[in-house]
Amino acid sequence: MVAALYPSYFHDNLAGFADALRPAAWDPATVPMRRLIEPASLSERLACFSAAHDTYEPRAAASQWSKWFFSRLGIATLVAQLGSGRALPLTLDGLALASRDDGTPAYFRLADTPGTAHAGHDLSALIDEVFTPVVNALSAHCRLAPRVFWSNASTYIAWALDELDRQAQAPRAPRIAVRDLLSRRDRPDGGFNPFYRAYKRCPPGTMDGDGRPVDQCRRLCCMRDLDARWDLCANCPRAMRFPVLERASG
Incomplete structure (x- = not known):
């Protein structure tokens, strides 16, 4: 033990x-x-x-x-x-x-x-x-x-x-x-x-690198993707997919 x-x-x-x-x-x-x-x-x-x-x-x-x-x-x-x-x-x-x-x-x-x-x-x-x-x-x-x-x-x-x-x-x-x-x-x-x-807020509708809805992500990238062996982390700010805001018409 x-x-x-x-x-x-x-x-x-x-x-x-x-x-x-x-x-x-x-x-x-x-x-x-x-x-x-x-x-x-x-x-x-x-x-x-x-x-x-x-x-x-x-x-x-x-x-x-x-x-x-x-x-x-x-x-x-x-x-x-x-x-x-x-x-x-x-x-x-x-x-x-x-x-x-x-x-x-x-x-x-x-x-x-x-x-x-x-x-x-x-x-x-x-x-x-x-x-x-x-x-x-x-x-x-x-x-x-x-x-x-x-x-x-x-x-x-x-x-x-x-x-x-x-x-x-x-x-x-x-x-x-x-x-x-x-x-x-x-x-x-x-x-x-x-x-x-450690984290920063994300706008409503943001999806992380795994396609999950999130309201925050890491403030800084860890830079592991400098090596092709590693993808971006799911909570990396560079992996976030932010909602596309429609422009007001007229």
């Missing part, structure tokens, strides 16, 4: 992330996060991903790999923090990553410490201590703008919060605090807020 941190907080569509956070332990399958973002190590990981998925355009590969990283760690962190009411002590030196055979993140090991009480809504450590150096490393590796990676990260945070609201499992007050964060350009301390407005 997998020894996961906070598994009881993951339900329904979030259940697949219950094993993404595991307690620190000797684990030959993991690589310290600080080592992972070193140029040689990151290049090796992305090369493994590219070969496994037959995608060799470096910007497309990096963007697509980042979605696995941001979803596994970001969603798991949000759910665990809102469920426990504590901010996890996330740092590059305190995290280790285990990957699947294709190079995508499988789980993270971190110290099983209590964290900061009554601060489950505070995502500062996730943003500043982990996501920011990872975004910078990915951007330097492939010369893709940081805002593309931040857009990838923010869409998963927004999706997970929507799920938590739908399930009403986590306490309401911290969910509201995170919802407020997603609507503000700056964080409460004045710091950069990369999760601001």
Whole structure:
């Protein structure tokens, strides 16, 4: 049985992330996060991903790999923090990553410490201590703008919060605090807020890339279609089909 941190907080569509956070332990399958973002190590990981998925355009590969990283760690962190009411002590030196055979993140090991009480809504450590150096490393590796990676990260945070609201499992007050964060350009301390407005509104009658009616889409394209291996995502702004408005006659 997998020894996961906070598994009881993951339900329904979030259940697949219950094993993404595991307690620190000797684990030959993991690589310290600080080592992972070193140029040689990151290049090796992305090369493994590219070969496994037959995608060799470096910007497309990096963007697509980042979605696995941001979803596994970001969603798991949000759910665990809102469920426990504590901010996890996330740092590059305190995290280790285990990957699947294709190079995508499988789980993270971190110290099983209590964290900061009554601060489950505070995502500062996730943003500043982990996501920011990872975004910078990915951007330097492939010369893709940081805002593309931040857009990838923010869409998963927004999706997970929507799920938590739908399930009403986590306490309401911290969910509201995170919802407020997603609507503000700056964080409460004045710091950069990369999760601001992950989505933009679409006019009535808009259809997404799968032909389904939608009222919102991603704010930015992830650029994965730079490689012919990948089509546009269904919720990509470039995939939206907007209604044709008839001109008034007379």
